[in-house]
Amino acid sequence: MAKVLVVGQGGREHALVWKLSQSPKVSEVFCAPGNAGTAEDATNVDIAADDCERLAAFAKENEIDLTVVGPEVPLVAGISDHFKAQGLRIFGPSKAAAALEGSKIFCKEIMRRANVPTADYWIFTDATDAVQFVQEREEESFVIKADGLAAGKGVSVCSNKADAIEAIHQMLTQKVFGDAGKKIIIEEVLEGQEVSVLALVDGRTIVTLEPAQDHKAAYDGDEGPNTGGMGAYTPAPFATPELIDEVISKILIPTIHTMRKNGSEFKGVLYAGLMLTKQGPKVLEYNVRLGDPEAQPVLMRLKSDLYEVLFAAADGKLKDLPDLEWDDRSAICVVMASEGYPGPISKGHSIRGLDEAAKTPETKVFHAGTAIDGGNVTNTGGRVLGVTSLGNDLSEAKKRAYEAIKCIRWQGAWCRKDISDKARSSEPAPE
Incomplete structure (x- = not known):
């Protein structure tokens, strides 16, 4: 064993x-x-x-x-x-392969060499140069990204030049992300539906997991600042088998091939954050690990033995495994967060109702920012719990997740109320 x-x-x-x-x-x-x-x-x-x-x-x-x-x-x-x-x-x-996430500039350079579709971008180290660039452009909207790791918070989607200039100064002048923001990327804004495609890679073989959709914005209707993710659901109805085939052939395979040619063979989880634009799927970002909160609903639906799969991937033997088996039902994860998140948070509060929530059918409450203090479970981070439920469709899964959430209480707890609604609006009506 x-x-x-x-x-x-x-x-x-x-x-x-x-x-x-x-x-x-x-x-x-x-x-x-x-x-x-x-x-x-x-x-x-x-x-x-x-x-x-x-x-x-x-x-x-x-x-x-x-x-x-x-x-x-x-x-x-x-x-x-x-x-x-x-x-x-x-x-x-x-370490060399993980630079795909560790440096957004390295990631963009790999995508350019691999001819992978992504947003146009410009690199800056000087705030004055970056501000001048924004002021001289015709477009009003920009994405400003810190080059290095910033705990999921180093990206600002700016709908006007004033916000873009403020984001530039935060990163390059005020250094709010420290060394991670010594270099920045300014990108064009892509429009469309976002979808996350996660793949297990053993250097040569690629096995995709079921696609999911994350919700990065803090508040309902995708309003407010970016977070590490306020919830996710799977399957994403617009991520059709044809789309996944296109993502594998035009995005994942060229990236893995280019990484190998670069001397940084990729073994692990390759997470492609995609925007489904009118021109086809384009890469917003690569991560080099399972997404959070996408992992929670995706793993809820996985029927195959995860140990067997990851053991084979670590040994370069994914090709020897049978196809992954999935539960046909839908799954949704709703993140419960601390007061103040994604800014400074209030923590150390006792969490009540976890045992009651656990009685909800087909539901698992995954812990994130929690600890045990004097026998009580307390909140220690911004994202505290990921309440995750299965259902015959997304409506049922959502109903169960929010039923469980009603059981859980701590001072300042909050969550988005609209996780999965973007997909549910496109679900067929019941017969």
Whole structure:
């Protein structure tokens, strides 16, 4: 029987722990550092997600068969290289390959070389030059991105020049994202439906997961500032099999091929954030790990043994596996957040009603920013819980998720009320 270590402490990691622990081949799952939810479904280990030395030592000492890395920070720091150098099996890209997420400029350069469709872009290191560029352009809307990692918050979609100039000054002058904002990209704004396509890659073989749609804006109707994600659902009805074939042939395969030619072979999860424009799908961003909150509803629908799949991917043997099996039903994840998120938050409040929420049919409450304090579960982060439900259609899944949410209370808790509505408006009426 296998032992598995999941690295990270968010909702995606709780979903990974929950799914991996269901494998008949797995005897024990550890999570480092984990949260209050992973403590119920696994054994938490008090080691930070970016402490590669101690994590590798733990994996050796406890004879871990497979380590699965959730968040981007340790991947960009090179945790996979560190583990592999010590003969430890790990699922996640190398430091060189993780630069696809670690540097938006590197990502754009790879896409340009691979001829992958994406937004036009311009690179700046000087605020005066960037402001002058914006002022001289005819268009009013721009996307301003910090080059490096900024915890999902380094992107500003600006509908006018004043907002764009403010975003430029925040990154290059005020340095709100530190070194991550030393260089910025200014992009054209793409219009259309957003969809997330996640693929497991073992260097050569690509296996796509079921497509999902994330909701980045803080408030209903896609209003307000960008967040790490306020909810997601799957399947996304506009992500047809024909579209997925096009994404594989025109986006994923050229990217993986170009990465290999670049000397940075990709093994791990390649997450393509896409905009479905009138000219076809275009890449908004690449991530190098499962999305959060997309992982929660996607893994809820996965029927295949996740341990088997990730073990094969880590060993470069995805081609030997049968096709993934999926639950035909819909799944939705609604994020419950702390007061103030995505800005400064109020934390340390006791969360009530989790046991009651857990009684909702076909529902799992995944923990993200939680801890156990004196026997109580408290909120410790901006995104606190991902309430995730299955249903025969999105309407039923949404109804269940929000029923569970009604049970849960803490001071300042809030969520969006419209997760999945964009898809539900296109669902066929019941017979």
